[in-house]
Amino acid sequence: MRGWMIFKRMEDPEPYEIRRFREVAEERGIELRIISPEQFDLIVTRDDRKSILIDGAYEPLPQFLLPRMGAGTTYFALAVIRHLERLGVHTFNSSQSIEVVKDKLYTQQILAESDLPVPKTMLVKYPVNVELVDRQVGFPVVVKTISGSHGNGVFLCEKKANFKDLMELISATKPNVNIILQEFIARSCGRDIRVFVIGGRVVACMERMARDESFKANFSRGGEVRAYEINPEIEWLATESAEILNLDIAGIDLLFDGDHFKICEVNSSPEFQGIESCCGVSIPDEIYNFIKVRLGIF
Numbered sequence: 001m002r003g004w005m006i007f008k009r010m011e012d013p014e015p016y017e018i019r020r021f022r023e024v025a026e027e028r029g030i031e032l033r034i035i036s037p038e039q040f041d042l043i044v045t046r047d048d049r050k051s052i053l054i055d056g057a058y059e060p061l062p063q064f065l066l067p068r069m070g071a072g073t074t075y076f077a078l079a080v081i082r083h084l085e086r087l088g089v090h091t092f093n094s095s096q097s098i099e100v101v102k103d104k105l106y107t108q109q110i111l112a113e114s115d116l117p118v119p120k121t122m123l124v125k126y127p128v129n130v131e132l133v134d135r136q137v138g139f140p141v142v143v144k145t146i147s148g149s150h151g152n153g154v155f156l157c158e159k160k161a162n163f164k165d166l167m168e169l170i171s172a173t174k175p176n177v178n179i180i181l182q183e184f185i186a187r188s189c190g191r192d193i194r195v196f197v198i199g200g201r202v203v204a205c206m207e208r209m210a211r212d213e214s215f216k217a218n219f220s221r222g223g224e225v226r227a228y229e230i231n232p233e234i235e236w237l238a239t240e241s242a243e244i245l246n247l248d249i250a251g252i253d254l255l256f257d258g259d260h261f262k263i264c265e266v267n268s269s270p271e272f273q274g275i276e277s278c279c280g281v282s283i284p285d286e287i288y289n290f291i292k293v294r295l296g297i298f
């Protein structure tokens with residue numbers, strides 16, 4: 001098997017996920033090359049459908065493509081993925097699904113359309129009508145950037161007065177920036193569930209708990225993790241979300257809401273150091289197994 005992974009210019013040290021994908025590919029005799037979007041040149045013509053320019057030279061197409069930039073997928077990266085899809089390369093996940101889940105509001109709109117449980121979410125309109133926000137969503141409220149990861153663009157605003165100040169600060173810093181406001185699911189404060197779905201199957205499920213005072217449970221912020229027993233509701237919410245959003249590989253965040261759950265957000269290239277550390281699963285193996293089946297290689 002020959003595949004390419006699209007990833008931003010290599011950081012130092014190499015991220016855990018990239019190292020694991022490399023190691024497992026080597027063990028299994030899979031030829032994996034990691035390429036950053038800016039190494040490509042895109043030339044659209046009717047003629048050459050078998051190769052693409054990388055670092056200025058023509059390269060034969062791979063059998064599969066694994067885009068791994070998630071919410072950080074730029075327009076250029078998306079154009080590269082679309083180009084390779086049009087040339088017939090099997091892509092996991094597709095450009096369309098990556099683009100959708102990059103947008104947290106659009107994701108919630110699609111999930112809500114299918115009647116899946118989501119926290120009430122509102123798009124900010126300027127000038128912000130604080131009374132309307134109070135009536136519709138209430139306080140505390142979770143303020144989020146439309147796109148983001150690692151909990152970076154997520155803020156809990158406790159009271160109406162702080163909220164007013166925050167909105168003034170935001171519009172003074174970047175006028176008309178797209179922000180969403182979300183119902184705070186208090187029962188999930190500092191705690192959530194991450195479900196890893198590959199090819200329509202749940203391959204691992206863990207609980208994450210913030211170690212500090214934060215309401216954010218992300219592993220990358222130091223959250224503690226432990227395997228969480230899957231039940232039919234978790235399985236259904238995760239697999240349905242992945243299917244509706246057209247994701248072959250997905251990391252679904254679920255918030256605890258009493259005995260049930262709400263879908264917090266969906267990731268198209270979920271990290272997996274945390275889940276591998278507590279669930280005894282090899283995510284690259286699961287992904288390569290799935291790709292093999294999808295490519296009809298046995």
Ligand SMILES: Nc1ncnc2c1ncn2[C@@H]1O[C@H](COP(=O)(O)OP(=O)(O)O)[C@@H](O)[C@H]1O
Binds near residue numbers: 153189215
């Ligand atoms: N509406 C909410 N209610 C309670 N906690 C939330 C809510 N939204 C997010 N969180 C917490 O914040 C974390 C980060 O939010 P999330 O939307 O997943 O952003 P990111 O894409 O940066 O991971 C979640 O994992 C969860 O612990």
Ligand SMILES: [Mg+2]
Binds near residue numbers: 150151253265
């Ligand atoms: Mg998240």
